[in-house]
Amino acid sequence: MKVSGFTFIRNAVKFDYPVVEAILSILPVCDEVVVAVGKSDDGTRDLITAIDPLKIKIIDTIWDDSLRDGGRVLAAETDKAFDAVSPDSDWAFYVQGDEVVHERYLPAISETMKKWKDDPSVEGILLGCLNFYGSYDYIGDSRKWRRHEIRIVRKDSSIRSYGDAHSFRKKGQLLRVKPADAVVYHYGWVKPPVIQQQKQQNFHKLWHDDNWMKKNIPEVDEFDYSLIDSLALFKGSHPQVMQERVRKQNWKFSFDPLKKNFSVKVRVLQFIEKYTGWRIGEYKNYHLI
Numbered sequence: 234m235k236v237s238g239f240t241f242i243r244n245a246v247k248f249d250y251p252v253v254e255a256i257l258s259i260l261p262v263c264d265e266v267v268v269a270v271g272k273s274d275d276g277t278r279d280l281i282t283a284i285d286p287l288k289i290k291i292i293d294t295i296w297d298d299s300l301r302d303g304g305r306v307l308a309a310e311t312d313k314a315f316d317a318v319s320p321d322s323d324w325a326f327y328v329q330g331d332e333v334v335h336e337r338y339l340p341a342i343s344e345t346m347k348k349w350k351d352d353p354s355v356e357g358i359l360l361g362c363l364n365f366y367g368s369y370d371y372i373g374d375s376r377k378w379r380r381h382e383i384r385i386v387r388k389d390s391s392i393r394s395y396g397d398a399h400s401f402r403k404k405g406q407l408l409r410v411k412p413a414d415a416v417v418y419h420y421g422w423v424k425p426p427v428i429q430q431q432k433q434q435n436f437h438k439l440w441h442d443d444n445w446m447k448k449n450i451p452e453v454d455e456f457d458y459s460l461i462d463s464l465a466l467f468k469g470s471h472p473q474v475m476q477e478r479v480r481k482q483n484w485k486f487s488f489d490p491l492k493k494n495f496s497v498k499v500r501v502l503q504f505i506e507k508y509t510g511w512r513i514g515e516y517k518n519y520h521l522i
Contacts, residue, residue, distance in 0.1 A: 237322040238263040241310035243271030252330035269314035304397025311394035331421035338415035345413035358385035361416040367458040367486040374465040426455035
């Protein structure tokens with residue numbers, strides 16, 4: 234079985250992306266990792282080059298910043314990396330620049346890929362998502378966070394990145410997927426408040442025009458993490474590759490997990506989910522088979 238990883242990145246140093254950790258976390262189960270490195274204002278390319286010259290395959294790209302509609306440029310960059318994956322790969326393992334896979338899940342992921350390798354009806358593999366927020370101590374536990382994402386797909390040219398690169402589709406149709414007993418850790422909302430605010434000001438330009446930016450993104454120096462509806466304490470361990478980042482956290486954030494800023498409607502929906510496991514109206518960009 235041949236597995237290729239793939240991802241994209243730009244300005245990883247400037248916006249404090251844990252992309253090195255992201256790549257290192259999937260490297261043990263990959264024969265290669267293709268990285269589409271966008272033209273950056275910092276040392277991003279050197280950062281990626283230094284990871285593993287034997288396994289890392291860099292393609293240099295230029296982002297089309299005119300695609301300010303729903304984050305389409307992110308899907309375009311994802312497709313560039315995916316298209317550069319070796320054609321003889323059985324699976325392509327996607328990881329975003331702020332996602333890390335805990336080493337405890339690699340055996341289960343490998344077993345799932347092996348199990349369905351020769352079954353063409355399985356077009357992708359679904360992983361769970363754990364979304365950290367504010368610091369490494371809290372995770373989002375409300376309906377706003379996606380619980381699952383497709384992160385492994387067939388090497389098939391008809392499969393394309395979808396939306397703002399959060400998932401994939403084949404000829405416009407939902408992928409047929411099997412789940413792996415594994416979770417990807419998303420750290421996109423864990424950065425120093427100053428850098429998080431800079432990221433918001435830069436990143437939302439990929440979705441919205443200047444008028445929307447002026448109305449919705451405050452011109453402040455630091456991001457206010459307290460404006461969140463609900464969080465839970467994280468009681469597990471972080472991946473080994475993230476331990477240094479966790480140790481070096483240089484800002485403080487605390488949140489009362491008992492505090493729930495929900496509307497009446499959301500409170501009812503959260504109650505139903507808590508006691509039944511059923512998330513009414515959940516967005517699922519996949520077909521579980």
